[in-house]
Amino acid sequence: MPNVEILHTLSDGLADRYRLEREIASGGMARVFLAQDLQHGHRVAIKVLKPELTALLGPQRFLNEIQVTRQLVHPYILPIYDSGSASGILYYVMPYLEEDTLRARLETLGHPGRNVEQLEEAFAGSGRVVNCAGLGARELCGDDQLVPVRGQVVKVSPVDLPFAFADDTDPARPVYVLPRERDVVLGGTAGMGDERHAPDPGESERIRAACESCAREAADLLDSGGS
Numbered sequence: 001m002p003n004v005e006i007l008h009t010l011s012d013g014l015a016d017r018y019r020l021e022r023e024i025a026s027g028g029m030a031r032v033f034l035a036q037d038l039q040h041g042h043r044v045a046i047k048v049l050k051p052e053l054t055a056l057l058g059p060q061r062f063l064n065e066i067q068v069t070r071q072l073v074h075p076y077i078l079p080i081y082d083s084g085s086a087s088g089i090l091y092y093v094m095p096y097l098e099e100d101t102l103r104a105r106l107e108t109l110g111h112p113g114r115n116v117e118q119l120e121e122a123f124a125g126s127g128r129v130v131n132c133a134g135l136g137a138r139e140l141c142g143d144d145q146l147v148p149v150r151g152q153v154v155k156v157s158p159v160d161l162p163f164a165f166a167d168d169t170d171p172a173r174p175v176y177v178l179p180r181e182r183d184v185v186l187g188g189t190a191g192m193g194d195e196r197h198a199p200d201p202g203e204s205e206r207i208r209a210a211c212e213s214c215a216r217e218a219a220d221l222l223d224s225g226g227s
Contacts, residue, residue, distance in 0.1 A: 006031065006089065010048060013086025018046065018093070026181045029164065030062070034096060037081075043096040044081060048089050059090050066092050135195065150194035154186040154207050165218050175210045186211040 010033065011020045018035040024045070025032040033046045049062040066083050069092070073079075083092035103113050116122045119140055122129050131137045138146040158179065166176035171190060178185040186207050 006048065006051070007033065009087045010046070010089055010091065013089065014046075014091075017082075018044065020046070035093075037093075044093050045096040046091050046093050048091040051089055062090050135197075147193045148195050150189060150191040150196060151187070152189045152199055152203050152207070154204050154211075155183045156186060158183055163218065165214065167214055173206075173210075175207075175214050177211050177215060 007020060007023065014020065014035075017038055019038060020033050020035045022034055023031055024034045030047050030049050033048070035044050035046050036042075037044050049059065066080065069077075070080050078094045078097075081093040081095070085091070106113060119129075131141060133140045135148055138144065158181065164176075164178050166174065168174045172192070174188050174190060176185075176187045178187075188207065189203055
């Protein structure tokens with residue numbers, strides 16, 4: 001179902017409670033719309049499962065996501081205000097946060113960022129330090145036990161693929177297909193100790209072949225009604 005059609009269908013189904021404005025995000029499984037809560041007068045985000053996935057895979061995964069999210073209580077996790085089905089489209093409603101930088105959010109919470117010249121400075125006054133230096137992490141920490149895990153993916157033009165899937169039978173060479181709005185991500189690799197920076201053309205060909213094979217198997221399974 002095209003984006004505009006989903007917006008109109010959802011708008012009609014929720015017209016008594018929410019006024020939908022526009023789509024603000026989209027992923028492989030769901031879309032998110034900005035809306036106005038007519039009863040309480042504030043903006044909310046409405047996440048909906050793509051109707052084509054509901055038809056192919058059933059609603060249970062999305063319903064499980066709603067159930068698990070409702071049980072999470074933490075100041076940094078957004079609560080669910082509402083959930084249900086409108087015109088056959090599953091949805092749930094969460095607070096809408098105006099876009100802001102991570103630095104600004106941390107400053108609002110009383111955790112201003114700071115620049116450091118030495119790693120020891122980062123530990124001063126901090127209970128934990130997360131090292132996100134990538135391939136420089138080992139040298140930064142002086143820890144020879146740190147090893148890189150190299151990942152490689154292939155991005156292809158977007159196609160009308162109604163599902164995402166993954167196969168991690170081989171942990172060093174996981175196979176996954178992640179359809180997105182502007183492309184499809186094919187993966188992948190997880191090479192322990194592999195420090196190469198440049199993409200490997202041979203790995204790219206292997207990734208494409210593995211994903212094409214898995215996509216055919218997944219499509220055949222769906223056509224046969226299997227699970």
